[in-house]
Amino acid sequence: MKLYLLPMLALLGAAPAPAPAKWQRIFDGKTLAGWTPKITGRAAGEDPLHMFIVxxxxxxxxxxxxxxxxxxxxHLFWKAPLKAYRIRFEYRLFGESLPGIQSWQASNSxxxxxxxxxxxxxxxxxxPVSLEFQILGVPRPTREPTGNLCTPGTTVVFEGKRDPRHCILSTSPLEPVGRWVRAGLEVLPNGEVTHFIDGKAVLHYSAIELDPGDKDAQPLIAAQGGKLQLQQGYIALQSEGHQIEFRNIELQKID
Structure with a gap:
C-alpha cells in the first residue's frame, strides 16, 4: 500500500510550473509614449528635426x-532597463541612405x-555602450547578412572564447531593402543570448562584459566598482543614416 501511496503523494504535492510571462506591447502604434530619443550632438529627449516619428x-x-x-x-530608448527577456519585432529598411554617410552605414540600422x-x-x-542586434539589407557595398552582433564598448564569448571583433556575422540569409522582416532576441538569466530572424536562430553567444579599453565604458565600470560583467540595460532603436520602420514591438520578461 505504501509503495503506491508515496509516489501519488509526491505527485499531488508537486508545485505546478509557473506560467510564462505574457507578451507586452511596448509601442502602442500611435505615439512615442515611453520612448526617449538621444541624437549625437543633442541632449537626451531632444529631437527638433523629428528623426523619430510614428x-x-x-x-x-x-x-x-x-x-x-x-x-x-x-537612438530611441525604451523607458525601463531590462535584465532577462525576449523581444520580437518587425522591421523594414526602405528608401535611400542620406548623402554624406560612410559606406558601412548604407542599409544599416x-x-x-x-x-x-x-x-x-x-x-x-x-x-551607447551596449550590444547591437545589427540590421542590414541589400543592396549595400558589402553583401552581409542581417541579425549580426556589434559591440560598442562591450565584449562577448563566442564559440567558446572571448571574441575581440567589433561585429560578428550571423547565419541569416541576405535580406532585401523594402521587405518586412521578423526579428527576435532572447537574453537568458545565465547571460546566454540568441538572435532570431524569421523564427530561426542565427547567432548565439554569452558572458557579456564591459570593455575596459573603451573610453565610454570606463565610467560605467567605475560605477560598478570595477566589475566588467554587464547584466542589464536599456533597449534602443537605431538611426544610422538609412530610413527604417519598426512595428509590432513586443516584450516578454523572463524570471
Whole structure:
C-alpha cells in the first residue's frame, strides 16, 4: 500500500510550473509614449528635426527634415532597463541612405540592448555602450547578412572564447531593402543570448562584459566598482543614416 501511496503523494504535492510571462506591447502604434530619443550632438529627449516619428502604426526613422548626414546618429530608448527577456519585432529598411554617410552605414540600422541610460551618454557620443542586434539589407557595398552582433564598448564569448571583433556575422540569409522582416532576441538569466530572424536562430553567444579599453565604458565600470560583467540595460532603436520602420514591438520578461 505504501509503495503506491508515496509516489501519488509526491505527485499531488508537486508545485505546478509557473506560467510564462505574457507578451507586452511596448509601442502602442500611435505615439512615442515611453520612448526617449538621444541624437549625437543633442541632449537626451531632444529631437527638433523629428528623426523619430510614428507613421501607419510603425516607429519610423524619418529623413524628411534632413538633406545630408553630418554625424547625427540617433537612438530611441525604451523607458525601463531590462535584465532577462525576449523581444520580437518587425522591421523594414526602405528608401535611400542620406548623402554624406560612410559606406558601412548604407542599409544599416539596429536594436541596441543592455545599453547605458540615454542621460548618461556624452552629448557628442555616437553610440551607447551596449550590444547591437545589427540590421542590414541589400543592396549595400558589402553583401552581409542581417541579425549580426556589434559591440560598442562591450565584449562577448563566442564559440567558446572571448571574441575581440567589433561585429560578428550571423547565419541569416541576405535580406532585401523594402521587405518586412521578423526579428527576435532572447537574453537568458545565465547571460546566454540568441538572435532570431524569421523564427530561426542565427547567432548565439554569452558572458557579456564591459570593455575596459573603451573610453565610454570606463565610467560605467567605475560605477560598478570595477566589475566588467554587464547584466542589464536599456533597449534602443537605431538611426544610422538609412530610413527604417519598426512595428509590432513586443516584450516578454523572463524570471
Amino acid at each position: 507613421k501607419d502604426g510603425a516607429i519610423r526613422v524619418s529623413h524628411a527634415n534632413y538633406t545630408k548626414f553630418t554625424g547625427e546618429f540617433g 539596429g536594436l541596441m540592448f543592455h545599453a547605458q541610460a540615454p542621460e548618461t551618454m556624452r552629448r557628442d557620443q555616437d553610440f
